[in-house]
Amino acid sequence: xxxxxxxxxxxxxxxxxxxxxxxxxxxxxxxxxxxxxxxxxxxxxxxxxxxxxxxxxxxxxxxxxxxxxxxxxxxxxxxxxxxxxxxxxxxxxxxxxxxxxxxxxxxxxxxxxxxxxxxxxxxxxxxxxxxxxxxxxxxxxxxxxxxxxxxxxxxxxxxxxxxxxxxxxxxxxxxxxxxxxxxxxxxxxxxxxxxxxxxxxxxxxxxxxxxxxxxx
Ligand SMILES: C[S@@+](CC[C@H](N)C(=O)[O-])C[C@H]1O[C@@H](n2cnc3c(N)ncnc32)[C@H](O)[C@@H]1O
Numbered sequence: 059x060x061x062x063x064x065x066x067x068x069x070x071x072x073x074x075x076x077x078x079x080x081x082x083x084x085x086x087x088x089x090x091x092x093x094x095x096x097x098x099x100x101x102x103x104x105x106x107x108x109x110x111x112x113x114x115x116x117x118x119x120x121x122x123x124x125x126x127x128x129x130x131x132x133x134x135x136x137x138x139x140x141x142x143x144x145x146x147x148x149x150x151x152x153x154x155x156x157x158x159x160x161x162x163x164x165x166x167x168x169x170x171x172x173x174x175x176x177x178x179x180x181x182x183x184x185x186x187x188x189x190x191x192x193x194x195x196x197x198x199x200x201x202x203x204x205x206x207x208x209x210x211x212x213x214x215x216x217x218x219x220x221x222x223x224x225x226x227x228x229x230x231x232x233x234x235x236x237x238x239x240x241x242x243x244x245x246x247x248x249x250x251x252x253x254x255x256x257x258x259x260x261x262x263x264x265x266x267x268x269x270x271x272x273x274x
Contacts, residue, residue: 059213060226062185064235069183073113073136076234080114080139088179091209091258091265095178096120098254098269099207104128105173108199110162111135111180115143121176122152130155131167162192167199175200178209182236189244197248203274206250207267212257213238214264222263238264245270 064072073080084092096117101107101124112118112132122130132147132155134140140157147155160166162180175196181189196206211233213223219238226237242255250270258265 059186059239060223060237062183062235062237063226063230064183069235070136072231072235074138077114077136077138077142080234081116084113084116084179087260087263088209088265090260091267092117092178094256094258094267095176095207095209096124098267099174099176099205101125101128101174106171106201107131107174107176108133108165108167108172109176110165110196111177112143112157113139113179115146117176117178118143118155118157119146119150122147122150122155126152126154128154131172132157133160133162133165135159135161162195163188165195165199169198170201171199173201173204175204175206176208177206179211179236181208181241182211182239183234186239186244189239189241190248193241193244193248193250197250197272200272202272204272206245206270206272208241209265209267210239210241211236212240212264212266214257214259216259216262216264218262219259219264240266241268242266249273 107130253270
């Protein structure tokens with residue numbers, strides 16, 4: 059795993075300029091992994107759902123539509139990304155949601171609250187030493203038996219997957235500061251059970267999709 063090279067204080071400025079173009083790459087190379095993550099999330103209408111790092115709302119609007127009689131919270135560090143999610147959420151015409159600015163490191167929600175925490179393409183920005191502290195926050199806010207579903211850029215087995223690692227090594231902002239990561243060991247260390255992982259490759263871009271449960 060390469061080290062995280064986008065300093066934390068550069069995340070908000072970087073995602074402020076990326077916001078208008080973010081969805082181009084996301085739709086081209088992340089759509090298949092996102093679809094699988096939503097299948098694994100299997101939202102039941104009426105649940106309490108949290109998406110951490112909503113970005114432009116590509117997943118948030120899907121979570122909302124799957125949960126019209128439940129409640130869906132969303133959070134992100136970057137106001138420019140949150141504004142896009144807000145517009146998408148408003149266009150659904152649904153009302154059971156809130157969005158707020160905040161950080162995954164200190165979630166502003168009570169313990170034992172959410173049936174599902176959903177998170178995509180955020181851990182690939184974080185230093186590996188922060189995986190467990192952030193996952194402990196996810197674990198804290200889940201109800202016993204609650205589930206975590208994530209998608210991340212990962213390190214693929216094929217030679218062509220390395221192209222993305224080379225782009226990152228050349229200039230991290232080219233990929234929004236994201237590099238391939240493997241988060242499963244940290245999930246297990248934090249205590250998630252029934253952990254499963256799939257690797258999905260789309261146009262040579264490797265993603266991992268992860269599922270785990272908080273002990274009942
Ligand atoms: C690559 S985008 C992914 C957005 C969205 N999850 C998706 O899959 O399209 C990364 C997002 O993570 C957000 N982010 C980065 N670090 C964060 C943190 N510590 N807490 C909350 N959001 C964070 C950024 O602001 C940005 O919106």
